[in-house]
Amino acid sequence: MNAMNISEHMSSLGLQAREASARMASASAAEKSQALRALAGLLRTSGTSLQAENAKDIERATAAGLAVPMVDRLKLTTGIIETLAIGCEQLAVMPDIIGEIVGMKQQPSGIRVGQMRVPLGVFGMIFESRPNVTIEAASLSIKSGNACILRGGSEAIESNKALARLVQQALLQAGLPPEAVQLVQTTDREAVGRLIAMPEYVDVVIPRGGKSLIERISREAKVPVIKHLDGNCHTYVDDPCDLEMAVKVADNAKTQKYSPCNASEGLLVARGVGPAFLPKIGAVFAAKGVEMRCDAEARALLQQVPGANVQEASEADWSAEYLAPIISVKVVAGLDEAIAHINRYSSHHTDAILTRDHVHAQRFLREVDSASVMVNTSTRFADGFEYGLGAEIGISTDKFHARGPVGIEGLTSLKWIVLGNGEIRG
Numbered sequence: 001m002n003a004m005n006i007s008e009h010m011s012s013l014g015l016q017a018r019e020a021s022a023r024m025a026s027a028s029a030a031e032k033s034q035a036l037r038a039l040a041g042l043l044r045t046s047g048t049s050l051q052a053e054n055a056k057d058i059e060r061a062t063a064a065g066l067a068v069p070m071v072d073r074l075k076l077t078t079g080i081i082e083t084l085a086i087g088c089e090q091l092a093v094m095p096d097i098i099g100e101i102v103g104m105k106q107q108p109s110g111i112r113v114g115q116m117r118v119p120l121g122v123f124g125m126i127f128e129s130r131p132n133v134t135i136e137a138a139s140l141s142i143k144s145g146n147a148c149i150l151r152g153g154s155e156a157i158e159s160n161k162a163l164a165r166l167v168q169q170a171l172l173q174a175g176l177p178p179e180a181v182q183l184v185q186t187t188d189r190e191a192v193g194r195l196i197a198m199p200e201y202v203d204v205v206i207p208r209g210g211k212s213l214i215e216r217i218s219r220e221a222k223v224p225v226i227k228h229l230d231g232n233c234h235t236y237v238d239d240p241c242d243l244e245m246a247v248k249v250a251d252n253a254k255t256q257k258y259s260p261c262n263a264s265e266g267l268l269v270a271r272g273v274g275p276a277f278l279p280k281i282g283a284v285f286a287a288k289g290v291e292m293r294c295d296a297e298a299r300a301l302l303q304q305v306p307g308a309n310v311q312e313a314s315e316a317d318w319s320a321e322y323l324a325p326i327i328s329v330k331v332v333a334g335l336d337e338a339i340a341h342i343n344r345y346s347s348h349h350t351d352a353i354l355t356r357d358h359v360h361a362q363r364f365l366r367e368v369d370s371a372s373v374m375v376n377t378s379t380r381f382a383d384g385f386e387y388g389l390g391a392e393i394g395i396s397t398d399k400f401h402a403r404g405p406v407g408i409e410g411l412t413s414l415k416w417i418v419l420g421n422g423e424i425r426g
Contacts, residue, residue, distance in 0.1 A: 006186060010194040013149050014201025016179040017122045021147035024180050025119050029096035035142050035174035036092035040085040042166045043135070047081050053162040054131070061155050069259075073129045074156055084135045087391055091143045094390050097408060098145045101417065110423040115414040119145040121203040123411065124195045125393070126151045126217060128209035131159035137206075138167040138181045140393050144411040147180045149202065151195055153209075154187035161185070196221040206406070208394045211321075226406060228371075228397040230321045230347035231261025233379045236338040236364070238355035239272030245376065246273075246354040247280045253352065253378040255288050259323050261395060262350050262372075262382040266318065266328045268338045274301055274331045282308050290325045293317045297331040318345040335360050339367050346370060348397045350382035371397050371404040 043050075054076040061071050097117050104114030123146055127133045134150055141148040152160040160183055168178035184191050196205050196217055204224045207217040214227050235253045237246045253264035269277055278298060282305035285292055292302055293313040302310045317328040318341070332338045342351050352374035353364040361375045372382040382405065384392020389407025396402045402410035 006188055006190045007194055009186065010184070010191055010198065011201075013182050013184065014122070014198045017147040017149050017182060018201050020177040020179040021119070021121045023177050024142075024145045024147055025098070025121075027145055027176055029098075031174050031176055032096065032142055032145065033092040035170050035176055036088045036139055038173040039135070039139065039142075039167060039170035040088040040092075042170055043081055043085040043088070046162075046166060047078060050076055050081060050159070050162050050166075051078075053158040056158045057131075057156050064155075066155065070129060070155075074131065074159070076131055076159055080132055084132055087136065088139045091139050091390050091408075094143065094408070096143075097412065102414075104419075109425070110421065112419040114417055114419075116417045117409075117412050118415055120411055120413055122147045122149065122201060124149045124151070124198075124202045124205045124223075126192055126195065126205065126207045126209070126213065128153040128213060129156065131156040131163060133208060134160045134163040134183070135167070136391055137393055138164070140391055140408060140411060141181060142171070142176075143390075144408045146411055147182075149182050149184065149195060151184040151192055157187055192217075193220065196223060196225075199223045206394050224401070226394065226396045226398065226402055226410070228261065228347065228349055228395050230319075231263070231323075231349045231395075232266065232319055232321045232345065232347040233262055233264045233350040233382070234266040234268055234342050234346055234352070235264040235379060236268040236332075236342070236351070236353045237270060237273060237277055238335060238338070238353055238357060238360055239270035240356045241270075241273055241277075241354050242356060243273070243276055243280065246277060247284060249352075249354055249376070249378050250281050251284045253380055254285070254327050255290065255325070256378070256380050258325055260380070261321075262379050263323070264327065264352070264379045265320060265322050266330070266342075266345070268330050268332050268341060269298065270334050270338070271297075271331055272334070274298070278302055278329070278331075279305055282310075285327070288325065290327055292327055292329050294329040295331060298329040301331075302329070319347075321347065335363060339364065343367075343369050349395065350374065350379045352377060352379050371395065 100117045101114050125137045164183035167181045171178045202223050206226045207214045235250050278301040282302040286308040291309045293311045348370045350372040351368050351370045365373050384405035384407045392405040392407050
């Protein structure tokens, strides 16, 4: 497409989405559930054709020399397709929160004032790599009564087109407008620029991908953005703590999976437990090939661990998101220094304290300025599914509207409603 055609294409998608959003906002819970169940069925019966389209993306990505982990993220295996179908069914049976009225209170004037939960309207989502995001975003959009415009990565274009066709088929089967979920049909980057600059059609944009993508969207968007840039999460081992539990949780927070944004990238250890804790976690990390970038005090305790890969930390390490088997390690005087370090260097995503002191735990919860703050558990739990949201469309480190994992509720807003019986203002 040339620039004019791209602009026309995006305006057309925007206009159709805006029109469809009105119907979706009034859709009944039964209609939305029917669409989600129909989508689950179509995913299961379309496995062969989906994988045929997916094979085209895999072949093109391999020929282009895409890294093996990136190629793996493109794959639509039978297991992934089934997981997507189950996710749709789970959303279908969740309560419908649209139209829910909260906080209704009688005022001295006689009027009653409350708030009603309503859809945002139209959201645009820009994502990279994994084609399963197409279904995750579409299903959450349907459940929350929104319309959406999806722009997936160019490396997954055939897979995304095939999945989007199933979504539109499911919407039709439920008597809902297929334009409620639309996929940008071009891989031209100009389409992204247009999508994020259409406030007349798009109410919010959600980027899901690497830091460079999210920075570009944040810089250029003319509509609100729900996003997080980094996942520099911390685990702080307090004095006192349960040493055995602390080793188990700190290990899980870092090594259960290295690439997610909720993996711990920094390990802070109170000086009082450092000599007992650090050799134990050091041995675990050494066995798993995790490089430890340490301050002088932590390095002195960890260098004695057989096979440990211990390096001197630089200033940049304290704010680094590695997404790899690397972790920064620092000994701190105690709770005050830990909170100060986290609030200075973290990305305000997810941070955890491992402690046996209830007062310390409560202070950490109150004073750490992050979207998710945890006590005695792994940062890896910062996830919409694990939080009981059914699914998530992303994680937000912003403070307005949605914060933390963004599920159905994060795709809605509240409007004030006022009920009266002829009252007039004096």
